[in-house]
Amino acid sequence: MFSLRKGETLTSVTESSRKQISKTVALFGEVLADIFPDQNVLGGAPFNVARHLQAFGLHPCMISRAGNDALRDDLLREMDRLGMDKTGIQCDPTYPTGQVRVHMKDGGHSFEILPDQAYDHIHAGVTHMMTMSLKPELAYFGTLAQRGMESRLALDKFLADSKCPRFLDINLRSPWYNKHTVRRSLLRSDIVKMNEDELEIVSDYFKISDKTPLLKAEALVEQFELSCLLITCGENGAWLINRQHEVFSTTPAENTQTIIDTVGAGDAFAAVFIIGLLNQWEMPVAMQRADQFAAALCGIRGGAPQNQDFYLPFKQAWQL
Numbered sequence: 001m002f003s004l005r006k007g008e009t010l011t012s013v014t015e016s017s018r019k020q021i022s023k024t025v026a027l028f029g030e031v032l033a034d035i036f037p038d039q040n041v042l043g044g045a046p047f048n049v050a051r052h053l054q055a056f057g058l059h060p061c062m063i064s065r066a067g068n069d070a071l072r073d074d075l076l077r078e079m080d081r082l083g084m085d086k087t088g089i090q091c092d093p094t095y096p097t098g099q100v101r102v103h104m105k106d107g108g109h110s111f112e113i114l115p116d117q118a119y120d121h122i123h124a125g126v127t128h129m130m131t132m133s134l135k136p137e138l139a140y141f142g143t144l145a146q147r148g149m150e151s152r153l154a155l156d157k158f159l160a161d162s163k164c165p166r167f168l169d170i171n172l173r174s175p176w177y178n179k180h181t182v183r184r185s186l187l188r189s190d191i192v193k194m195n196e197d198e199l200e201i202v203s204d205y206f207k208i209s210d211k212t213p214l215l216k217a218e219a220l221v222e223q224f225e226l227s228c229l230l231i232t233c234g235e236n237g238a239w240l241i242n243r244q245h246e247v248f249s250t251t252p253a254e255n256t257q258t259i260i261d262t263v264g265a266g267d268a269f270a271a272v273f274i275i276g277l278l279n280q281w282e283m284p285v286a287m288q289r290a291d292q293f294a295a296a297l298c299g300i301r302g303g304a305p306q307n308q309d310f311y312l313p314f315k316q317a318w319q320l
Helices: 010-019 045-055 070-082 123-134 149-161 179-187 196-205 214-223 264-278 281-299 308-318
Strands: 023-026 033-037 040-043 059-067 090-093 098-105 108-113 138-142 166-169 192-197 228-232 238-242 247-249
Touching: 023 108, 023 123, 023 149, 033 247, 040 045, 040 070, 040 138, 045 070, 045 138, 045 264, 059 070, 059 123, 059 149, 070 090, 090 214, 108 281, 123 149, 138 149, 138 264, 166 264, 179 214, 192 196, 192 264, 196 214, 196 228, 214 228, 214 238, 228 264, 247 281, 264 281, 281 308
Parallel strands: 023 059, 023 138, 033 098, 059 090, 138 166, 166 192, 192 228
Antiparallel strands: 033 040, 098 108, 228 238, 238 247
């Protein structure tokens, strides 16, 4: 069920997917620390996705930038602990490692994203060299790291050099997004994930006034020539529409555990969905497993588990 890149043929993708030697995924974007009331947790959507991919046996490589500070030291130690590739983490002598203050309320969360952080200054030349050496099977990017001009230029190099399908994970974080960023992102992506609230915002941007979410999603797929558009709906699961107008949906995962917080649930969904793409899972299977994993993650604090045993039941059940 591997989704096609714009202009790609089914034969070329199938042959590439069969090889699956390294399953390298290049991820461009922010790495930061979520500052909770009682602890700091390393996060950022690309980093959360990357650490899940690592735990499930893929080779993720983060292309980001951190400050020359204690949080960078924490990040590199954590990446060492997890066995992650650190070669794409640039060091900025001026700007700090990214931070987000997380405010908890009624089982949910709100973000205060600090401005002018190291990930706003990702170096285009270094990014070019990294991407060319990686030859990834899938390229992942989002919207937050496009708020800084230097990182936008680096993303241009990343996408130009990535000769593979592109996965856009839209994370609209006020006030750090606009119509221009969303448009240029959609035009350069193949597979797109957003939540149901973001679907409304994006549809309004492009004057898509269809009454139902499905019709809005279908219009976006057509307008931007997407391979597929994936919509997550929190506890109500997720659904997807592809270029062939096929629609797939999940049955909401049963979750009897207490919800600690929902930070990183969308990232968990994205990671398992990507694993499904690279392992040729059938679409309903990929979506159901992604939803199952995201629901389980809501039972712990932060965007990823500290104990790698958390992944074992899923790896065993999915034969990874």
